[in-house]
Amino acid sequence: MSKKYVQYPLPLTSEEPLSIEKSEVIRSSNNSISHEDRAFHDxxxxxxxxxxxLVRDYIRDFGVNxxxxxxxxxxxxxxxxxEAKLxxxxxxxxxxxxxxxxxxTVKTNWAITPHELEALAEQISDSTYTELLNQGIDDRTLHCEPDVELKKLDEQATRAIIKNSISPLPLHKSLVLFEQIKQFENTPSYKYLVLALGNALVTAIGNLRFGPEVGVGKIKPDVPVVALWLNEVKKMVDDLKWVSGLDYPETHIYxxxxxxxxxxxxxxxxxxxxxxxxxxxxxxxxRTTRLESVVLGFFExxxxxxxxxxxxxxxNTRGVYKTDTDDKWVADIKEIQQIATAIEARRIELGKTSGFEKLYARVTKLYFGGMARHYAELSKILKPGAKLAYVVGDQASYLQVMIRTGQILAEIAERLGYQVERIDLFRTRFATATQTELREEVVVLTWPGLRN
Ligand SMILES: C[S@@+](CC[C@H](N)C(=O)[O-])C[C@H]1O[C@@H](n2cnc3c(N)ncnc32)[C@H](O)[C@@H]1O
Structure with missing residues (x-):
């Protein structure tokens, strides 16, 4: 396979020569989202x-119209x-x-009158403040009478969320607010009101910290739940006003x-x-999405x-099952087998014996096997000449054995009949454990239309 590396952002025209592999640290603008890009995305x-x-750059590069x-x-x-819809x-x-x-689905569905959403949110906020006040809780001043009996999740749901990911009083207030929202389940506004609560739970009401893995940060005994939620709804209302009356194509998320x-x-x-x-x-x-999924009833x-x-x-090894067979898709790819063997040898050398550690080699094979199955099945729904961009990062999470994700995925795709156009460098990240720069890359492919 001939592979060219270019530095992201992409050259403006395909005539410009592609530069050779670079591994300089990216400018922070490659990572961050500009102010105008916050609408809907946030x-x-x-x-x-x-x-x-990044999506816009590849839309342009691929000539998508x-x-x-x-x-x-x-x-x-x-x-x-x-971004496509916009x-x-x-x-x-x-x-x-x-x-x-x-x-x-909600972020890409704008069939709602912004004023209707705003008015309903104001009404729900008033009724929730009143309901809480009747219980002895003032959510504006963060006062709570000592003898209030707080609502809890049931035992099964409590076990499903990360311990201490939300404090008891904010949880109670969120559940009271959710009950008020649920009274409007049959209105067009409902899904926006629920998503606003989901986002407020993760970003402000709960105690979660993302760094980038999810964990528990500073414990917040109380927060103004209704105001935090209303703020999220107002953000949506502003964005919806911006597109109101304009024509955008339909999108579908399955x-x-x-x-x-x-x-x-x-x-x-x-x-x-x-x-x-x-x-x-x-x-x-x-796990990253556990708090909002459980509190809002997406899993019980x-x-x-x-x-x-x-x-x-x-x-990840927390999602591996005895009946899994995706690994057979890559049984004959030497590089993947060698990585799995190296991980297992390192595990034995380091005397790591937990059930999860024993699965590191297997999950690596299942991961690449699953991606091979994805590429093989995907080709059936692609038009000949379809262009593809896969953003993936190199990893050394399994006992510091280096996995060149982008390169291996390019090889798998090539075996399945795709053409590998190039691998662009999107950003790098310094891994303290291995003292190396890990590359995050964009594997650029074309589906020529002939199935192997
Ligand atoms: C790196 S994230 C994608 C982030 C995305 N670019 C965004 O804008 O949020 C990968 C996503 O793939 C989803 N995923 C994992 N396995 C999947 C599968 N077999 N089919 C569909 N989605 C899957 C995960 O739940 C996760 O949301």
Whole structure:
């Protein structure tokens, strides 16, 4: 495979010569989101998702236009689909985790009158303040009578959230607010009101900290829950006013597994893909989204959670099952087998014996096998000549054995009949454990239309 590296941002025209591999530290602007890019995106986003301007750059580079259909098969919080819509391009997303699926659906659905949403939110905020005051809680002054009996999640749900991820009083107030919102379940505003609470829970009401892994930060015994939620709704109202009366294409986000796309989208219908799949790095997206998913009833217990986890690509040892077979897709790829062997040898050498550590080698094979299955199935829904961009990072999370994710994915895609155009460097990140710069890259592919 001939592979060229270029530095992100991309050259403006394809005539410009591609430079050779660079590993300089990126400018911070590559990472950050400009002020204008906050509209809609900020309704709910993952820490360290790629920025909207990256999507625009590849839309331009691929020549995607209003006739095209763009897909993000791992759409998360919807950055690609939303940015496509804002640029008047039709787009489709798949997401297998219910809360991000819900969030990206709401972020890309603007069929609501902003004033109606605002008026209902004001009404709910008044009724929640009154309900709380009747219970002896003043959410404006953060006063609470000593003998108030606080609402709790049931035992199963409590077990599903990260311990101390929300303090008892903010949880009580959030549950009271949610009950008030639920009275409007059949209105067009409902989903926006729920997403606003989801975002407020993660960013302000709960005690979560993202760095980038989710953990518990400073414990906040009390916060003004209603005001925090209302602030989120007002942000939405402002953004919706901005697009009100204008014409944008429809987008669709499906609760679907990117390894089985044909049941969801028609064959031969997609012109381009811009996406960022999970990396083999132990990150559990269902853990990152656990607080809002549980408090807002997206999963009620661990059994339901496990059901959703089975539809996710295997990228962490907390989501690996005995019946998993994706590894067979890469059984003959020497490099992946060598990495798995190196991880297992390092584990034995270091005397690591926990159940999770014993799964590191297996999850690596399952990850790349799952991506191979994804590429093979995806080709059926692509039009010949479709262009693809996969944003992925190198990893050394498994006992510091280096995994060159982008390079390996390019090789897998090539074996399955894709052309590897180049690998762009998006950003680098210094890993203290290995004292190395880890590359985050964009693997650029073309589907020529011939299946192997
Ligand atoms: C790196 S994140 C994508 C972030 C995204 N670019 C955004 O704007 O938020 C990867 C996403 O893939 C989802 N995912 C993992 N396995 C999946 C699968 N088999 N099918 C569909 N989505 C999957 C995860 O739940 C996660 O939301």
């Amino acid at each position: 309704w709910y986003r993952f820490v360290l998702s790629y920025p909207p301007h 209003q006739e095209s259909v763009l897909l993000d098969p791992f759409c998360g919080t919807g950055t690609t689909v939303l 640029n008047h391009i039709r787009a489709v997303g798949f997401e297998a985790n219910p809360f991000p699926h819900f969030a990206s 609760l679907a597994d990117a390894r089985e796309p044909t049941g969801t989208v028609k064959e031969n219908s997609i012109d381009a893909v811009i996406t960022s799949p999970p990396y083999p790095n132990e990150k559990d997206y269902t 217990d661990m059994t339901q959670l496990r059901g959703f986890k089975k539809t996710l690509l295997r990228s």
